Amino acid sequence: MTPRPDVVRASRPTRILHIDNLRVFLTVLVVAHHSAAAHGNLQLWPNWQQPASPSAALPLDLLLLVNQTFFMGFFFLLSGYFVPGAADRRGPGTFAVERLKRLGIPFLGFVVLLRPLFALPIYLDQPPATRPSFAVYYVTSWQIGPAWFLEVLLIFSLAFALSRHLRGPAEPARSRPLRRRDVLALALVLAVATYAWRILVPLGTYEPVLGLPSPAYLPQYLLLFATGVAAYRRSWFTTLPRRTGRFGALLVAGSFVPMALGGYRGLVDSDDLTSGSPVHLALALWESLFAVGVILVLLRVFERFAAGSSRFSRYLADNAFAVYLVHAPVIVGVVAVLHPLDAAPVPKFLLTLVLASVASWAVSGALRRVRAVRAVV
Secondary structure, eight states, X not given: OOOOHHHHHTTSSSOOHHHHHHHHHHHHHHHHHHHHHHHSSSOXXXXXXXXXXXXXXXXXXXXXXXXXXXXXXXXXXXXXXXXXXXXXXXXXXHHHHHHIIIIIHHHHHIIIIIHHHHHHHHHHTSOTTTOOOHHHHHHHOXXXXXXXXXXXXXXXXXXXXXXXXXXXSOOOOOXXXXXXXXXXXXXXXXXXXXXXXXXXXXXXXXXXXXXXXXXXXXXXXXXXXXXXXXHHHHTGGGSOOTTHHHHHHHHHHHHXXXXXXXXTXXXXXXXXXXXXOHHHXXXXXXXXXXXXXXXXXXXXXHHHHOOOOOHHHHXXXXXXXXXXXXXXXXXXXXXXXXXXXXXXXXXXXXXXXXXXXXXXXXXXXXXXXXXXXXXXX
16 A cells, blocks of 8 residues: 555654655556556456457566565565654653554545445456345455555554553664665565465465465565664664665565575465475565665655655645545546557556556545545545
8 A cells, every 4th residue: 555644744743755656656656557467467466357468468467477576565665764753752651542543544434435345357357147246245345456455555554552561662763774674684684585475475475364365475464564663763764874775686686596596486486385385485586685675766856856846746745645545446446437448458457557647646635635634535
């Protein structure tokens, strides 16, 4: 999800403009990810039809694979960064109440108001002879779409508040530049944790209780959230070394070594491998190095080239969280409208992305003009 402006900025009195702009970029990536899922082969998103040519949709499947390695973990990293400051100023108890309001109410709003629209294609895809009433389907299924991010982030935030309450006063901030060995240690720990976790929760597992569509990435979400907390205490985001981007690019390039040495088999031959196969470790190492490298590159690029502000960029940033909430049913609607259009998957995806992005920001801007909505979104 895109961390909402209030959730992300609440922990610092001043805005970090390049982080604002980065959140907007990542929100567009979320819309792109789900627009691609609606036209791809992987059946990961409610859709009105499958691609006529599976090979023509392969670029969209590749986009989904690459995005999944880093973009939601990046959101947890940014969210974690802004948590300690908010807890320091409000205190653990008030911080927990604020998170319940800022994350819990939007989560319930999506589940009650927007989830029926999001889940409609899945419901209609069931055989009419055995299909229950929509009310029964709504109550007995748990299709919460992208709202899972709010759910998991709320759990992480409340756990942080409890930890702060038990530990007592917060540790003082100690500004220290991010070191390469810190980055390498994070990538390696992340790879090992992911490999161990996937022995129990393999790639492709869907968790119906929490509605988490990517439970195999849960170690990444938790570790990057914790890294964000540490980054705040050490001012990493505001003291990035100039060569951070180059080192990130080196990690991205190096990530393909374990992939070439067999990690790719974890994607194409997973059914023929044991859960503890070294192939899965190679795949986890690729994902971790790639994710950490891309995050470093984007942080440095936006710090260097996108640290400005304008009325339009502020509008995009202020409404980014609301866009995350409304974009799912918007995409479902756009895909339904474009259903009669006879076009290849990639052009149809691009058209969906443009229309869904514009419509999502327009709807979000309109909704946030209502004071009650703006208070929590």
